[in-house]
Structure formats: C-alpha cells, structure tokens
Amino acid sequence: MIEYVRNNFELILAAFGQHIALALIPVVIGVIVALPLGYLAVRREWLYQPIVTITGVLYSIPSLALFVVLPLIIGTKVLSPLNIIVALAIYTVALLVRSVADALRSVDRNVTQAATAMGYRPVKRLFGVDLPIALPVMLAGLRVATVSNISLVSVGAIIGVGGLGALFTRGLQLRFAEPIIVGIVLSVLLAAVCDSLIVLAQRYFTPWARVGART
Amino acid sequence: MITFEAVSKVFPGGTTAVANLDLELPTGKITCFVGPSGCGKTTSLRMINRMIEPSSGRILVDGEPIADQDAAELRRRMGYVIQHAGLFPHRTIVDNIATVPFLVGTGKKQARARAAELMERVGLPENLAKRYPAQLSGGQQQRVGVARALAADPPVMLMDEPFSAVDPIVRAQLQQEFLRLQSDLGKTIAFVTHDIDEAIKLGDMVAVFRQGGHIAQFGTPQELLEDPADDFVTDFVGRDRGFRSLSFDPAKDLPVRPMSSLPDGISVAVDDDGRALAWNSVAFGSRTRPLGGTFRATDTLRQATDVAISSPVGLALEVDDAGRPVGVISHAEIAEHLAAVRSAASAGAGSRPVPEDDST
Numbered sequence: 001m002i003e004y005v006r007n008n009f010e011l012i013l014a015a016f017g018q019h020i021a022l023a024l025i026p027v028v029i030g031v032i033v034a035l036p037l038g039y040l041a042v043r044r045e046w047l048y049q050p051i052v053t054i055t056g057v058l059y060s061i062p063s064l065a066l067f068v069v070l071p072l073i074i075g076t077k078v079l080s081p082l083n084i085i086v087a088l089a090i091y092t093v094a095l096l097v098r099s100v101a102d103a104l105r106s107v108d109r110n111v112t113q114a115a116t117a118m119g120y121r122p123v124k125r126l127f128g129v130d131l132p133i134a135l136p137v138m139l140a141g142l143r144v145a146t147v148s149n150i151s152l153v154s155v156g157a158i159i160g161v162g163g164l165g166a167l168f169t170r171g172l173q174l175r176f177a178e179p180i181i182v183g184i185v186l187s188v189l190l191a192a193v194c195d196s197l198i199v200l201a202q203r204y205f206t207p208w209a210r211v212g213a214r215t
Numbered sequence: 216m217i218t219f220e221a222v223s224k225v226f227p228g229g230t231t232a233v234a235n236l237d238l239e240l241p242t243g244k245i246t247c248f249v250g251p252s253g254c255g256k257t258t259s260l261r262m263i264n265r266m267i268e269p270s271s272g273r274i275l276v277d278g279e280p281i282a283d284q285d286a287a288e289l290r291r292r293m294g295y296v297i298q299h300a301g302l303f304p305h306r307t308i309v310d311n312i313a314t315v316p317f318l319v320g321t322g323k324k325q326a327r328a329r330a331a332e333l334m335e336r337v338g339l340p341e342n343l344a345k346r347y348p349a350q351l352s353g354g355q356q357q358r359v360g361v362a363r364a365l366a367a368d369p370p371v372m373l374m375d376e377p378f379s380a381v382d383p384i385v386r387a388q389l390q391q392e393f394l395r396l397q398s399d400l401g402k403t404i405a406f407v408t409h410d411i412d413e414a415i416k417l418g419d420m421v422a423v424f425r426q427g428g429h430i431a432q433f434g435t436p437q438e439l440l441e442d443p444a445d446d447f448v449t450d451f452v453g454r455d456r457g458f459r460s461l462s463f464d465p466a467k468d469l470p471v472r473p474m475s476s477l478p479d480g481i482s483v484a485v486d487d488d489g490r491a492l493a494w495n496s497v498a499f500g501s502r503t504r505p506l507g508g509t510f511r512a513t514d515t516l517r518q519a520t521d522v523a524i525s526s527p528v529g530l531a532l533e534v535d536d537a538g539r540p541v542g543v544i545s546h547a548e549i550a551e552h553l554a555a556v557r558s559a560a561s562a563g564a565g566s567r568p569v570p571e572d573d574s575t
Contacts, residue, residue: 110297111301119291121287133304208347
C-alpha cells in the first residue's frame with residue numbers, strides 16, 4: 001500500500017488537486033447564482049414554487065447523463081473539465097436555491113418589519129439584517145452541497161475527467177485494490193475537512209446562533 | 216401633533232380596515248388606540264410611519280404631510296416598539312439599542328455610549344450589554360425594545376401592543392416605568408392595545424375603534440368611563456366601569472375625620488415610630504386584626520373605597536407617607552362625598568384634577 005502511494009505519488013497528487021478544483025469551483029459558482037435566485041424566490045412570492053420545482057427537477061437528473069449531454073448543449077469538448085464544473089454548479093444551485101429561499105423566509109417577520117420601521121432601506125436591510133440572520137440555515141445547505149459535490153466528482157472519471165475517480169477506474173481495470181482505497185480515503189478526508197471548515201466559519205460568524213437557551 | 220385627515224385604508228381584496236378617520240394626537244401625550252381585533256387600530260398606527268399607505272386621505276406630523284417625506288428618514292424620527300420586541304437576534308443588546316444611531320451615521324463609540332445610558336434608563340443591568348436577545352427574558356427584551364426606540368431621541372413613538380406578550384406582573388411593572396419615563400420625556404406617543412384597562416391606565420387620550428375601522432369614541436379615559444358614547448363603548452369598557460372610574464377622583468379631597476373620632480372600643484395599634492400596625496377592637500376579643508390596607512392623600516377614591524369596604528371595622532384608615540395614622544372615613548361618607556362631587560361636575564363646575572397614579 002505504502003509502496004503504491006510512493007510509486008504513484010505525483011499521479012495521486014494531481015488527481016487530488018483536480019478533485020478539489022472540480023468540486024469546489026462549482027460551489028463558488030453555485031453560491032453566486034443561488035443567492036440572487038433564492039432572494040428573488042422570496043421577494044416575488046409567485047416565483048417561489050416554480051423556482052424550487054425547476055431546481056428540484058434539475059437535481060434529479062442523473063449526474064452521468066448530465067456529464068454526457070452537456071457537451072451537446074453548451075458546445076464544450078467531451079473531455080473538457082468544464083462539463084463537470086458546469087454540471088456540478090447546476091447541482092449546487094439546485095440544492096442552494098432552496099436553502100437560501102427557506103433561510104430568508106425563516107427570518108422572523110417581526111424582526112424584518114421592525115428593521116424597516118426603524119428606517120432601514122431595502123438593500124441595507126438585506127445585508128445588515130436578513131442575510132446575517134439567514135446565515136446559519138444557508139450554511140447548513142452549503143455543507144450538504146459541498147459534500148455532495150466532492151462525492152459526485154468521481155463519477156466524471158467514467159467520461160475521463162474525475163479527479164480521484166481516476167483512481168477508481170484504474171483500480172477496476174487493473175483488478176487492483178490499492179488505488180481504490182487511496183481514492184476513497186482521500187475523498188472522504190476532503191469532504192470531512194471542507195465540512196469542518198464550514199462549521200468553523202459558522203461558529204465564527206454566527207456566535208449568536210448558539211446562545212438559544214435563556215439564562 | 217399627528218393629524219389624520221379623512222384617512223381610509225381598503226386592502227386589496229376589498230376589506231376596509233380604516234374608514235374615513237379624522238383624529239388628532241396631541242403633542243407630548245399618549246394616545247391609545249383600543250378596540251377588538253380587526254378594528255383597524257394597528258393599520259392606523261402603521262400608516263403613521265408609512266409601513267402602510269392610506270388609500271385616501273392624508274396624515275400630517277406637525278402640519279407636514281408625511282406622504283411628501285422620505286419614508287426611511289421619516290421612520291428614523293419615529294421610535295417603534297412591537298409586541299415581541301422584534302430584536303435583532305444576531306446583534307448584542309447594546310448594538311440592538313444603537314440601531315438607529317448607527318443608521319443615521321453616529322460614530323460607533325458615541326452610539327454605544329448612548330445605548331448604555333438608555334439601558335440604565337429603562338432598568339437593564341449593565342452586564343446584559345454584550346448578551347444576545349435570546350439570552351434575555353421576555354420582559355427584559357421588551358425593555359430593550361423600548362430603549363432601541365428611544366435611542367435617536369425621536370419626537371414620536373409608535374407602540375403596537377408592546378406589553379401584551381409578558382405576564383401580568385411584569386406588564387404592570389413595565390407600564391408603571393413607561394409612565395414614569397414618559398413624564399420625563401414627553402414624547403408624542405401612539406399606543407395600540409386591545410386591553411381597555413391598559414388604555415385607561417396609560418392613555419392621556421383614548422380612541423376606541425370598532426369593527427370596520429370607525430372610531431366609536433375619542434376622549435380622555437375619564438370621559439370614556441363616565442360618559443360612554445354608545446352601547447358598544449359601554450360594553451367594551453366593561454361592567455365595573457363605575458368602580459374603575461373612581462380612579463380619576465383623588466382621595467385628598469375626602470372629608471377624613473381625625474383619629475380622635477374613632478368610636479369607643481376601636482383603636483389602631485402603632486409601632487415605636489408611630490406607624491399603623493393593626494386594628495384593635497373590643498369586638499375582636501384579645502386578638503388584633505390586620506389593617507388589610509390603608510390609603511394616602513395621593514391615592515384615589517378607588518383605593519379609599521376598596522380599603523373601606525374590606526376594613527374589619529368598616530373604616531378606611533388614611534396614613535401619611537411614613538405610615539402613621541392621619542384619619543378615618545367610612546364607606547358611606549366616601550359615597551356621600553362622591554355624590555356631591557359628581558353633582559357639582561354635572562352642573563358644569565369644570566373638570567376635576569386627575570391624579571397621576573392609579574396604584575390599585
């Protein structure tokens with residue numbers, strides 16, 4: 001095992017690096033797209049249902065199918081990493097839009113009305129009151145999306161771009177367990193680290209969310 | 216002064232919340248909007264800071280139509296307190312209170328100093344400053360709500376059932392402190408409540424709303440109790456309004472008899488400092504009876520009458536500020552005094568002074 005890692009260190013490292021990029025770039029894109037969409041779904045009551053339904057349907061498309069079909073739709077090369085990035089960004093948006101909308105909707109109306117009544121203008125209220133209060137629920141959604149992306153990247157190996165997934169296909173082809181084990185361990189490790197980072201960020205940015213009990 | 220001129224509000228869907236409202240809220244006074252749910256009292260309040268826009272008519276503050284003013288600027292000049300306080304859960308108490316100073320660009324240091332000062336003013340211990348709202352009791356949160364509304368020293372305060380979500384004991388306490396605060400500050404206050412007792416206790420003026428957004432009566436609490444405009448108001452102010460209206464008659468004019476007039480065999484036991492302790496009566500045998508209650512010159516006829524009725528010797532005992540006996544009066548004598556005062560009033564003798572404090 002150790003010998004396998006030693007002999008293939010550069011290959012594993014490259015796969016790991018690609019895995020991180022393929023998983024996390026879509027998270028960033030997803031957040032940027034989901035925030036305004038989620039906000040829109042809350043501000044325009046009639047848009048909530050259609051937006052949540054459409055993104056829900058998007059999430060139900062099998063990932064492999066999406067990887068294969070995307071080049072035909074957006075005109076990329078079949079082996080381009082862009083296919084994976086776009087596909088995973090779509091999944092992230094699908095997961096996060098609902099989180100963002102529900103998080104914003106969960107902000108106590110008494111609080112938002114009080115903010116307006118005290119003289120907050122709409123934009124300042126959004127960034128000063130609504131979003132900060134919605135943050136814990138949104139970060140919970142972000143954790144799910146991030147971990148889900150990290151696991152989905154591997155599927156891309158079947159179409160040739162899959163980060164650590166490449167180790168799985170290689171192990172299967174060679175009937176060789178070591179690359180598969182290394183791939184699983186690194187993938188789980190990455191998911192655990194990213195998840196913990198988000199939890200830490202949550203603790204740092206929302207200290208108030210943990211003081212629910214009255215003294 | 217806040218003026219409603221023929222203000223109506225019809226919501227989409229056709230519900231008339233407020234119908235042709237004409238009303239003047241005097242400067243520096245508390246005006247209570249009271250009525251059953253759905254009577255338009257909250258809608259009326261929320262039109263004052265343009266949270267709701269009237270369908271017709273206009274509202275003026277000190278003669279200026281509010282529709283011409285920037286809504287956010289207008290709101291910063293009006294303190295706003297609501298039922299569940301509506302505090303920002305993600306901000307500390309001191310930053311919650313400093314909300315409006317922050318909004319208008321007051322420096323952080325100065326805004327926080329002002330907030331700390333207000334915490335003291337509304338009776339919040341200093342050590343709560345860095346806590347979050349979820350760590351406070353309901354009563355404390357409501358105090359923060361009041362402090363937050365006062366932070367920018369607005370001339371106008373809008374209060375929407377601010378004390379109705381706390382328990383009765385805390386509520387009574389908050390009401391007393393609110394009145395004391397207002398006697399210092401003299402804000403122009405619109406105060407919505409569904410509780411007629413609260414309206415009568417707090418209001419300088421009371422507007423009784425009825426379903427459909429009409430005003431059934433607008434007057435002083437005393438006028439409401441003594442001269443309700445119609446059956447709706449009579450019903451709304453409740454059955455014991457006669458007794459409650461005694462709260463507006465001061466006890467200081469009562470013809471109290473000196474202690475020397477006590478009948479033979481009845482006396483008041485006092486301690487070393489001369490403070491009244493208990494009733495002695497030959498009828499009680501060797502035991503004394505508790506005083507049950509006393510009244511002072513600053514109390515009202517309601518208090519004096521209550522003491523007289525519940526006294527074991529049929530006499531209400533007046534004491535001075537130190538608790539020493541001053542004199543006694545019977546229930547019958549109070550009733551005679553009341554009859555004389557009322558007939559003089561209805562003969563057009565002018566208004567009687569209203570005591571500040573209803574301590575029953």
